[in-house]
Amino acid sequence: MDGGSTPVRVGRRPARRSPLAAATLLALGAGILLALTLVALIADDGELGSPGLPLTLVAVGVVHMAAGALAGLRRPGSRLGPLLFATGLAWQASAAGFVAIEPLRTVGAALALLPSSISAHAVLAFPSGRLGTRESRAIALAAYVVCVPLNVLALALAPDGPLSISDRPELASAVVWGQRALGIVAVLAACRLLERRFRTAPRRQRRLLGPLWLYGIVALVGVPLGGFVARLLSDRPGASPELLAAQAIVLAGVPVVFTLAVTRGAFARTAELEELSAWLADGSGRGELRSALARTLGDPSVELLFRVPEGAGWVRADGIAAGAPMADATRGVEAVTLDGDVVGAIVYDAGLVAGPGEVRRAARVAALALERERLWVALRASRARLVSVADAERRRLARDLHDGLQARLVLLGLRAGLIGGSAAALRDELGEIIDELRALVSGMQPAALTERGLPAAVEGLADQAPIPVALEVDNLGQRLSPEVESTGYMVVAEALANAFKHADPTDVGIALRRAHDGPLRIEVRDDGCGGATTGHGTRSIVDRVEALGGRVEIVSDPGAGTLIRAEIPCGS
Amino acid sequence: MRVVIGEDHLLMREGLVLLLERGGFEVVAVAGDGEDLVRKTLAHAPDLLVADIRMGPTFTDDGLQAALAVRRQRPEQPLLMLSQHVQRRYAVELLESGERATGYLLKQRVADLERFFADLRRILGGGSVLDAEVVAALLRRPRRDDALSRLTPRQREVLELMAQGRSNAAIAEQLTITEKAVIRHVSHVYAELGLAVSDADHRRVLAVVAYLAS
Secondary structure, X not given: OOHHHOOOOHHHOOOOOOHHHHHHHHHHHHHXXXXXXXXXXXXXXXXXXXXXXXXXXXXXXXXXXXXXXXXXXXXXXXXXXXXXXXXXXXXXXXXXXXXXXXXXXHHHHHOOOHXXXXXXXXXHHOOOOOOOOHHHHHXXXXXXXXXXXXXXXXXXXXXXXOOOOOOOHHHHHHHHHHHHHHHHHHHHHHHHHHHHHHHHOOHHHHHXXXXXXXXXXXXXXXXXXXXXXXXXXXXXXXXXXXXXXXXXXXXXXXXXXXXXXXXXXXXXXXXXXXXXXXXXXXXXXXXXXXXXXXXXXXXXXXXXXXXXXXXXXXXXXXXXXXXXXXXXXXXXXXXXXXXXXXXXXXXXXXXXXXOHHHHHHHHHHHHHHHHHHHHHHHHHHHHHHHXXXXXXXXXXXXXXXXXXXXXXXXXXXXXXXXXXXXXXXXXXXXXXXXHHHHHHHHHHOOHHHHXXXXXXXXXXXXXOOOOOEEEEEEOOOOOOOHHHHHHHXXXXXXXXXHHHHHHOOOOXXXXXXXXXXXXXXXXXXXXXXXXXXXXXXXXXHHHHHHHOOOEEEEEOOOXXXXXXXXXXXXXX | OEEEEEOOOHHHHHHHHHHHHHOOOEEEEEEOEHHHHHXXXXXXXXXEEEEEOOOEOOOOOHHHHHHHHHHHHOOOOOEEEEEOOOOHHHHHHHHHHOOOOEEEEEHHHHHOHHHHHHHHHHXXXXXXXXXXXXXXXXXXXXXXXXXXXXXXXXXXXXXXXXXXXOOHHHHHHHHOOOHHHHHHHHHHHHHHHOOOOOOOHHHHHHHHHHHHHO
């Protein structure tokens, strides 16, 4: 069987217009409207000097919002999209500091540095959009403190400006120095954190994500450092508009690079979680769950393990027993639970998948499908066990009866015969018992099957049919395993019995074929009334064949005869 | 009369020895598996080979294969195969393997001593004996032609006994009719089925069985 090679179309299916997509597009539209309004206000205002800087800020904001929207659409599971979008809004807010409307100017001045801190936040949170560790949360918090409250305080103590409330130059200077000191500490801590992350990342992840982190570090360090150096070199208070514009453009690279990574790099195979849900809801195809998860998580190495009852522990999708899944440095394990019970586990590449949260969400969506697949795997395993145990038991019993009871009765008859005279009646009765026993044993396991194999036994079946049956045998000179032979025999016996009982055929044919070392292929066809339903007999054929890893196909349209095709793997 | 026995079941083997000695045979060798049987039969060249079909070493049809191996070297070797069940394939293979003297019976037939010894004598006389069970199965087979259905019930009875290897005299006795009437029925059966006429017992059985098995 070639279960592994089925092409999976999950990733290529066009995305459905989901509420999320609609909301994202709406937000992007609103953001662009805001940007256009700002542009109009800035252009209208000739008094505030060159509009170059504010227009640059608006443009950088739009780039962030567009990148955020794209990232959000491509990876709804990651918070990176919303974060980048928020950064874009922050840029717009900082641009508002350059319009003529007083309250907007005030807000813009207060939030002028917010874009830098939120950019730092995004760099630290890449690629999942979450600040995973306490350290990264502390650094991000420090960045926000430097850029918003301390900035507002500094402006409030400044001699003039929209936020000035009292002119306290010495205090203002202290706040600015405190702001710088904390800023430098935060930037250094962030660089160290990113450097450590890069060093501990698995090689594959390092190659893919390294350039991004490098860019993040450059942006983080370069922007404040640039401002600092410029301030040292310049005798003017505050930074020049040119420098600020350059800084803004450097930071605008961050969302572009991130979004490129999200859509083109390590996560190119990413399909939305929603698509996974849609695919699962379709109920199409079994056994493709692993591939679907692999696409959703962007990790082709994803494995599925199923928890089976009866103390058997864990099995793989093919029913083979496996050890309990263990997480290590490179492989992550996410247990899949349903109603509080562990039904399976997703084993993934910890380097490629953004974080356990994403796997956990996928696991929640896939839990029902995994449970269905698990039950199927467990059922198949136990059915195969039952069928093969029962078959082996039947063959053993038939052999024991043949070698034991049947032989003993024949011997007893011989003894009665040797006594002669009055024992003749006893002898004849024994003969009848032996006839009955022979029919019984033959029903359990025909002697022809034991002695000559499948073709001879099927020939015996054809001999017992009410009409002549065409029998075609190809390349079955070699004996097959007892399981395959007795299963094949039962397929033919059941198919013939059904045909003669229900279909009233005038023409019946059996074909037994085997390509060199290939599976045994059985075909039983009749020209009867067709419409064979899957009754008990057919069910038992399917059970037996599937228990040996084979498959059965029944074509039986009303009025068009019946064709039963079975394929049974012959092992080696 | 010297006989070689092939039987792997120990008690059954002893029973057969006892039985054949009662019938006036001298048991010159017994074999427990197919290879041993071929060797001993070829070495002793007995007047009769009596063997079970299923025995070692593979416990499939080793006894039958041994008999066929003997026949390839010595087609005239009289033999009787015993089994707990009968197959038309085996009947045809056995009849075709020799020139004469071929028997194939259910094992339980040994209990009717009188009849069993009569069958042995027919085999020793060059005739062939087929179990009624095989012949009945052959006659039950579905056929594409309807030659058999054109036979009268009496003719079918005669055909059945012919296939079992009975002589015309024996058939006449069994059906309590005259031998002349049997000869008339037999020639009608031959004509209806399009068989070549043959007087030799073995050839007659072979022809009938080959027809029924086709």
